[in-house]
Amino acid sequence: MEESKAAVQLRNITKSFGTVLANDRVWLDIYRGEILALLGENGSGKTTLMNMLSGIYFPDEGQIYVDGKEVVIRSPKDAFDLGIGMIHQHFKLVDVFTAAENIVLGLRGHGKLDLKAVGRKVKEICDTYGFEVDPQQKVYDMSVSQKQQVEIVKVLYRGADILILDEPTAVLTPQETDKLFAVLRNMRDSGKAIVIITHKMHEVEELSDRVAILRHGQFMGDMLTKDTNAQDMTNMMVGHSVTLNINRPEPEDPKPRIEVKGLTVRSIDGILKLEDVSFVARSGEILGIAGISGSGQKELLESIAGLQTVEKGSISYIGDDGSREELVGKDPLAIADLGVSLSFVPEDRLGMGLVGSMDLTDNMALRSYRRGKGPFLDRSFPRHRAEWVVSELAVSTPGVATQVRKLSGGNVQKILVGREIASAPKVLLTAYAVRGLDIGASYTIYDMINLQKEKGVAVIYVGEDLDVLLELSDRILVLCGGKVSGIVDGRSTNKREVGMMMTRLGGGTSE
């Protein structure tokens, strides 16, 4: 063991939340000049472990050594003092401040605040590692990737040389991801210790030098990335072997089901969210929707589901017998009353799709509580449905009387998707159906979606992982700034083409 060289040593770290053991006697070494990928399924304790290193949680047991000396990290400030900085999934920036102001926010300075000097130092950091941050730019003017860079610079500015990034690529386009990786490599080469938390296998392979794997809160081992492969890592992570292929059956007898024509939507503030969007979604087919986050995906799905005020355009539902129903101007109840069975798996699971503080039965009742005459609620139907979803989708829960928010992300999503498909829909809308889910759960969801497709459901799948979109979708509609940048065939297109269309209408010619 090269114990003396390790920047951080975690020994026997244990942390529990109630009865849940999030970390169970974890050992981990982090070295300088190396990128470590911390790999694990959801709920395996990756983020918890790193939160203890960055001072957000305090371990129940165990020791942390930095440069061979035992330390106590009680708060994020303690962590900074030790040179440990973490970039969280959700950025913590003040929108109306400039990059420089955000960077120095909370730092105790001496005398007058000299933003010019801050700007110079920020520039210096940017030049060293290849960031593109303008210290004068306001945060609300920035793209997601720029905000992330500000977060990283902020941590570097405070002198961190041990950096932890929690799923940094979840919000980035492929091009932005490449840029981020280049920056991370530069930082590694200058001797910093980098940890990225991820569950995306190709990122581990592409970026990391070493990989450490957690499963159910336990440390399964670490190894040099070059000595392992995706299949082995997945098996270690999941505990049994998983096939890494997404099925894509040929669509059977596709017929137009949803026809969108000239759809234009504005937000409450009057900002154009969708402009003249037209397409057809067909039965027995998965239509993937790609685009940088915030390109109008949410508004598109919510318009179809009757949750969005539409400025112009039409959305028609075409029945099996060719009859047409106009959906614009109707709320979800009115749409259901037309006999249009439309299911919607929204992006915000616990804020929109489910009620966290209610149990499984009552969450199933959200869709069915109106059943039956009389003022009383029938709980036996939703309870049976909850039991069906639990057994059919292998949801791990103590029972159907458990509050949904107590379940892990993957199980929450299974409940939501399970409820939405249980009503045998004709149209299934899904937004980021696998966001934050681990490999095992993601593949379960892909299988469920494919099963719906085979049953003749028209599936509209909004996704962020292009690799998955390309493997799953029959056709891909690419959105760019609220407009349709193009609709391409899922079998013949490639990641590069779609990536270009995401950033420029029609993809342009970049050569």
Added chain:
Amino acid sequence: MNGSGHTPLFHISKRSALPWYLSWAIRLAAIVLALIVCALVTTLLTGVSPLGVYATIIQGSFGTVRKFWVLLQELAILLCVSLAVTPAFKMRFWNIGGEGQVLIGGLATAACMFYFGDKMPNALLILVMIVASIVAAAIWAAIPAFFKAKWNTNETLFTLMMNYVAIQLVSYFCNVWDRKGSGIVGIINPRTQAGWFPVIAGKEYLLNVLIVAVLTVAVYTYLRYTKHGYELSVVGESERTARYVGIKVEKVILRTMILSGALCGVAGLLLVGGTDHTISTTTAGGRGFTAVMVSWLAKFNPIFMVLTSFLLAFLSRGSSQIAQNFGLNHSFGDILTGIILFFIIGSEFFINYRISFRSAGEKEGSSHA
């Protein structure tokens, strides 16, 4: 293994759900501790023996049959107002206008008694009083609900302000109805007793108690087992979820507040028609605010609210008794009530969290505040 000196003195972590007997044990321990602290405060401030004070508090509620009935009556009215605000609270609509809604209900009752007292048979009069009080208070509650549903105004401020309007309205009518010019309405219809609720089984307050008992079961059932109750808890948990499944949020807000107001109207009716037979600006007696506490302490469960309203009514009766027996200021009783409530509310922290100390790291923290 455990590096003392390196770990903080204690740290706080969330508990998983405690079994019910443990959480009740913690609550009980909190009450015992509260009583000890109260005893210390009593002796130090007044020199009176704390045991004597406690005996007096108990005496205040259970000393005589009459006192016991007064306690039951207080409990019933407080519980009624608490039941009224609970559906709104479950919907996260912070109705702190219970006070005003009760007053308006009482005012409508008194108006019926005053104007129709001799003009119709008593049974019909009581029926008119019931309808008038419920309708008036429901309308009073629907006004802020309408503004909330339509323009998302702040319901806390709105309902609070409506209280003052209600108080001034009552004050105005008191002056109109009072013939002597003192601004105080005496007992209405003292000779004919028109509009007075009947005394059943010779017990003056029995009818009130029975009505509130029925309401308790009804509200519990409404919240727990009906579609309306389900809808309002979905709206309370997340408006976006409610819209997502096609619940008309505006309609639910309005409907629930009308119910809330109607129940407050019943409380006003019971106070004026069944107990006081008069009206004044203090008829509601702050119950609209105390009800907020009753409802929260019981976590919006109508059955638990019987316990919490008993506790508050009991303490309030006890305070008056202390003031009377020991010649103490009435505020002293309020101090004791405050201490007891502090401990009870504080005990919830120990039910939800545990404190691990440095040395004996793994055992649960004890339950003293």
